[in-house]
Amino acid sequence: MTKSIQRNLNGKNKTYTRIAFIVLPLLLGTGIYLKGRKHPVLFETWFYQNKETSSLPGSGWIPDYLWCVSLWTCFVWIWKGWNQVPMMWKWGLWLLVMFTEPLQWIGWLQGTGDWIDLLMYQLAFFTVYTLHKSELI
Numbered sequence: 001m002t003k004s005i006q007r008n009l010n011g012k013n014k015t016y017t018r019i020a021f022i023v024l025p026l027l028l029g030t031g032i033y034l035k036g037r038k039h040p041v042l043f044e045t046w047f048y049q050n051k052e053t054s055s056l057p058g059s060g061w062i063p064d065y066l067w068c069v070s071l072w073t074c075f076v077w078i079w080k081g082w083n084q085v086p087m088m089w090k091w092g093l094w095l096l097v098m099f100t101e102p103l104q105w106i107g108w109l110q111g112t113g114d115w116i117d118l119l120m121y122q123l124a125f126f127t128v129y130t131l132h133k134s135e136l137i
Helices: 003-035 042-049 062-078 087-104 115-133
Strands: none
Touching: 003 062, 062 087, 062 115, 087 115
16 A cells, blocks of 8 residues: 555544544533433423433533543544644633633532532543544544
């Protein structure tokens, strides 16, 4: 196989892998979020009279981690690599994600501010960075 064909195949494989790292965490995070809630979320009350919910271990922070992995991978996919994502976008996204929790703590955003969520956001950032640097995505 020639080098140009090999590069083309590697590029397509990375594209498919990146898309998988965007779609699968979104779906898995949503499934865990919906299944693991102690109380039904608002849209569930629109469709169901009474919905049985259960509290799955980690259901409060695993979806945040998965969604953040998906978001960072989307940036890597759009710009075709971690190093091509403009620094302004990296910092902007990082600040946006990190400030949601303190804004929830002080009541400016709906939700419950949770320090474990902050750790999950950092872990997601380093997961995608490491996956890209190891050339897995």
